[in-house]
Amino acid sequence: MSQQVSSPPKASLPPVPDCIETVVSKQRQLSWQVASNLFISFKYAWCGISYAFQTQRNFRIHVSVGALAIGLSIFLHLKSVEIAVIGLTIGLVLALELLNTAIESIVDLTVKQTYHELAKIAKDCAAGAVLVSALVAVTVAATLLLPPLLALVLGSKSS
Ligand SMILES: Nc1ncnc2c1ncn2[C@@H]1O[C@H](COP(=O)(O)OP(=O)(O)OP(=O)(O)O)[C@@H](O)[C@H]1O
Secondary structure, eight states: OOOOOOOOOOOOOOOOOOHHHHHHHHTTSSSSOOOOSSHHHHHHHHHHHHHHHHHHHHHHHHHHHHHHHHHHHHTTTTOOOOOOHHHHHHHHHHHHHHHHHHHHHHHHHHHSSSSSSSHHHHHHHHHHHHHHHHHHHHHHHHHHHHHHHHHHHHHHHHO
């Protein structure tokens, strides 16, 4: 008895693009507006920073504490590399706070005022990333600033 073997159904694969530029240019077509030059890109980036500063209390706190830490580092004559490390940790916190704000906006845009478990995960994880970076920044700043600060305070008391 002859057995008919049918060929497996062909999987519908997405069309292979000619080159990566094609994919990129097609994706950019979805954007409402594309910055035409570097100066305009900086302008939009500044708009984002300004928005976060005006609307996010945590961002304002991080900017203030960061400025205080850098000011104290200079006042206490910390080494350049130590000031750079403190600056890096502050920059990380601020950058993650901006990403947190972006994720919050995307989640709100997607689910609006409805509850969704995945929206909760996205927002909680983004907030967690900020918290982790802030704890690291505080630990680094305390390690580098406290010894000279205590020496200054105790030295001025004994004299
Ligand atoms: N659509 C939603 N579905 C489920 N849970 C949500 C939703 N929106 C917010 N939440 C929960 O409420 C919390 C607070 O939301 P919010 O939008 O104020 O974010 P946030 O990270 O607390 O903001 P910020 O970083 O400014 O303090 C989130 O962390 C999340 O647990």
